[in-house]
Amino acid sequence: MCSLGYLWCEYERQSPGYSSHLCEKHRREFELEIERLARQIIKGVNGMKVHTCSKTNKDNPYMSIWNMNYTHKDKNKDWVFVSRRESPQPVTGQIKVPDAVLIAAIIDNKLVVTKELRPPLGGYLYSLPAGTVEKGETAEEVVRRELQEETGLVVDGIDKVSPILYSSAGFTDESIQIFFVTCHGTITNEFQEEYEDIETMLLDKDEITDLLDSKGKFENVMIGARSWPVFAMYRTIQAMYEEEE
Numbered sequence: 001m002c003s004l005g006y007l008w009c010e011y012e013r014q015s016p017g018y019s020s021h022l023c024e025k026h027r028r029e030f031e032l033e034i035e036r037l038a039r040q041i042i043k044g045v046n047g048m049k050v051h052t053c054s055k056t057n058k059d060n061p062y063m064s065i066w067n068m069n070y071t072h073k074d075k076n077k078d079w080v081f082v083s084r085r086e087s088p089q090p091v092t093g094q095i096k097v098p099d100a101v102l103i104a105a106i107i108d109n110k111l112v113v114t115k116e117l118r119p120p121l122g123g124y125l126y127s128l129p130a131g132t133v134e135k136g137e138t139a140e141e142v143v144r145r146e147l148q149e150e151t152g153l154v155v156d157g158i159d160k161v162s163p164i165l166y167s168s169a170g171f172t173d174e175s176i177q178i179f180f181v182t183c184h185g186t187i188t189n190e191f192q193e194e195y196e197d198i199e200t201m202l203l204d205k206d207e208i209t210d211l212l213d214s215k216g217k218f219e220n221v222m223i224g225a226r227s228w229p230v231f232a233m234y235r236t237i238q239a240m241y242e243e244e245e
Helices: 004-014 024-040 139-151 205-213 228-244
Strands: 043-045 048-055 064-072 075-083 100-107 110-118 123-127 130-132 154-161 175-184 198-203
Touching: 100 139, 100 228, 110 139, 110 205, 110 228, 130 139, 139 154, 139 175, 139 198, 198 205, 205 228
Parallel strands: 100 175
Antiparallel strands: 043 048, 048 064, 064 075, 100 110, 100 130, 110 123, 110 198, 154 175
C-alpha cells in the first residue's frame, strides 16, 4: 500500500506547481496526515525500527523539532532531532535531493570565501557560499541562484558534485551537496536578503593558508566545519600547480 507522502510526491512530479495553489485548509490537512503516518510507521533501517516520530513545534516554517522512539539491537530508545523536511529522513528513507548546497567557486584562480553573520555563534563565520533547497528546485538551480544572491557572481560551469553528505547527524538529518564551480562577474551585495550580512572575499593560496592556520588577519576567526576541508584542498592543489611551474 502506498503512503500518502509517496502519492503526493508522485502527483507533484506530474503536476508541477500544484502545491503552491493549495488552500491553507488542504495544506494543513496534508501536514496532519503526514504526521499521522509518521507516528504509525514501523520501518527497519540497518536493524533500526522507528516506532513513532512526532513533531513538537508547529509554527516554524524553516525547521521542526522531532521526538523519535525506535528500537535498535533489541533496545528501545528515544532521540530528539531537527529537520527541515515535512517528513524527516528516518520516516522517508534515503533522500534524492539535499536540503542545502555548499559552493566551492573559483574565479581567476582564487577561492570565493564568505564572512557571514551567524546569530547562533554570536559573530561572523568564514565559509563558502551556501543555501537551502526550496520546494520544486533542483540542487543545481540553487547553486546558481545562491551564488549570485550572496556574492553577485555568476556560475560559468560545474566541474564536480559530491554525493549527498551529512555533517551533524547526532542533531539533524540535514543533508548537503558540495558543488565545485567556476564563475565570473563583479562582487556585490545588492542581491542579498534584508536579513543577510555577508562579505565576499577572493582569497589566494597564501591567504587561505593564513585562514586555515588562524594567522594574521584571520587570527581567532570562526570557520565552517564543512568549508575547512575545501580550504585545505584548495591550498594543496594550488601548491601542486606552483611546484609544476
